[in-house]
Amino acid sequence: MLLVLTGNAKGKTTSAIGTAIRTLGHNQKVLIIQFIKESESGEITFLKKLANPNLKLHICGKGFYKIKGDHSTKEDHKKSAQEGIKKLKEELSSFSPALVILDEINNACSLGLIDPTEIIDIITKYKQTNFILTGRNAPKEFIEKSDLITEMKEIKHPFNQGQTAQKGLDF
Amino acid sequence: MLLVLTGNAKGKTTSAIGTAIRTLGHNQKVLIIQFIKESESGEITFLKKLANPNLKLHICGKGFYKIKGDHSTKEDHKKSAQEGIKKLKEELSSFSPALVILDEINNACSLGLIDPTEIIDIITKYKQTNFILTGRNAPKEFIEKSDLITEMKEIKHPFNQGQTAQKGLDF
Numbered sequence: 001m002l003l004v005l006t007g008n009a010k011g012k013t014t015s016a017i018g019t020a021i022r023t024l025g026h027n028q029k030v031l032i033i034q035f036i037k038e039s040e041s042g043e044i045t046f047l048k049k050l051a052n053p054n055l056k057l058h059i060c061g062k063g064f065y066k067i068k069g070d071h072s073t074k075e076d077h078k079k080s081a082q083e084g085i086k087k088l089k090e091e092l093s094s095f096s097p098a099l100v101i102l103d104e105i106n107n108a109c110s111l112g113l114i115d116p117t118e119i120i121d122i123i124t125k126y127k128q129t130n131f132i133l134t135g136r137n138a139p140k141e142f143i144e145k146s147d148l149i150t151e152m153k154e155i156k157h158p159f160n161q162g163q164t165a166q167k168g169l170d171f
Numbered sequence: 172m173l174l175v176l177t178g179n180a181k182g183k184t185t186s187a188i189g190t191a192i193r194t195l196g197h198n199q200k201v202l203i204i205q206f207i208k209e210s211e212s213g214e215i216t217f218l219k220k221l222a223n224p225n226l227k228l229h230i231c232g233k234g235f236y237k238i239k240g241d242h243s244t245k246e247d248h249k250k251s252a253q254e255g256i257k258k259l260k261e262e263l264s265s266f267s268p269a270l271v272i273l274d275e276i277n278n279a280c281s282l283g284l285i286d287p288t289e290i291i292d293i294i295t296k297y298k299q300t301n302f303i304l305t306g307r308n309a310p311k312e313f314i315e316k317s318d319l320i321t322e323m324k325e326i327k328h329p330f331n332q333g334q335t336a337q338k339g340l341d342f
Contacts (some may be wrong), residue, residue: 001329001334001337001340003181003340005287006340009179009321009322010174010319010321011176011182011183011321012182013189014185014186014189014190014192014193015181015185015186015189015323016185016187017185017188017189017192017193018184018186018187018189018192018214019184019185019339019340020215021188021189021213021214021217021218022185022188022191022212022213022217022340022342023199023213023339024213024217024218024307025212025213025214025215025216025217025218026213026216026338026339028338028339032201041193041196042190042193042194042195042196042324043192043193043321044190044196045197046192046193046196047192047197048302051198055323063199065337087301098339099214099339099340121270121290127204130289130339130340136284146327147329147330147332147334148181148325148326148327149325149327150180150181150182150320150323150325150326151180151283151322151323151324152182152321152323152327153321153322153323153324154320154321155320155322156317156318156320156323158172158318158319161276161318162330163172163318166172166301167197167199168190168193168194168197168199168248168269168270168301169172169193169194169270169301170191171193
């Protein structure tokens with residue numbers, strides 16, 4: 001099953017993490033690979049500390065690409081993303097997760113760091129595995145192949161009212 | 172901060188649970204009260220087993236109301252929901268959570284089991300606490316009071332293609 005969580009609103013990564021927790025609750029294995037993001041959000045700190053043998057986690061981002069303060073080259077970003085794909089292939093073959101979360105992969109594709117057809121080929125090979133792909137701007141290849149798409153749609157957001165990101169809620 | 176997660180698509184409860192994990196990652200306290208739902212989903216099993224002192228969890232539902240197989244009266248459902256509100260008030264006062272998740276409370280309000288103004292009064296009293304209210308059909312009182320609303324919008328769903336709910340993904 002291929003699930004795509006996209007849209008401009010809050011809730012994509014947290015929903016994926018919640019589904020990871022749900023899956024772990026059934027003693028099924030979960031693999032999380034985080035693209036783009038480099039810094040450790042609260043959920044990553046928490047999941048690492050769990051040291052649950054049913055959970056594997058790889059952070060393969062170099063920080064947000066092409067934003068203020070990004071000193072990495074496109075090649076650096078691509079290299080990190082390719083490291084993530086390498087980990088994905090290895091873990092699918094050796095760890096055999098029931099659920100794979102590729103966090104921010106939609107962004108990584110739309111930024112040209114990953115070729116979506118490479119991901120589709122992997123997903124097609126592992127039909128029994130559930131995949132959740134998160135991030136804005138999901139590529140058309142994911143949209144077409146997906147079984148489920150939820151668009152997180154922003155109706156109201158405090159950042160638009162001058163609020164800044166808050167620990168626990170936003171990171 | 173008041174966050175409302177609504178809409179007809181998958182991702183509301185899982186996003187709330189993911190935010191709980193994020194908040195726990197910062198060693199902040201989380202209270203989860205689940206309305207409507209009675210049975211234990213994977214995430215509840217998992218969270219209970221954690222036995223994390225920063226997390227409190229109360230299941231105050233009698234199962235989905237007015238659906239096939241529901242043998243409870245409206246009074247039974249109301250009683251469970253009121254039990255949830257009692258727990259909410261007690262925990263806000265004694266446990267002092269940083270984040271409160273009221274899962275399926277939007278539904279509980281729209282079904283007439285809870286008066287939304289009672290919830291608004293509580294939220295107004297605890298300005299320093301973050302609240303996440305989930306469920307379809309968020310009442311207008313929550314919409315107006317909220318700082319953030321994400322609508323989980325269904326673009327594609329496998330149930331529409333004859334698939335049934337799947338352990339780990341859907342419960």
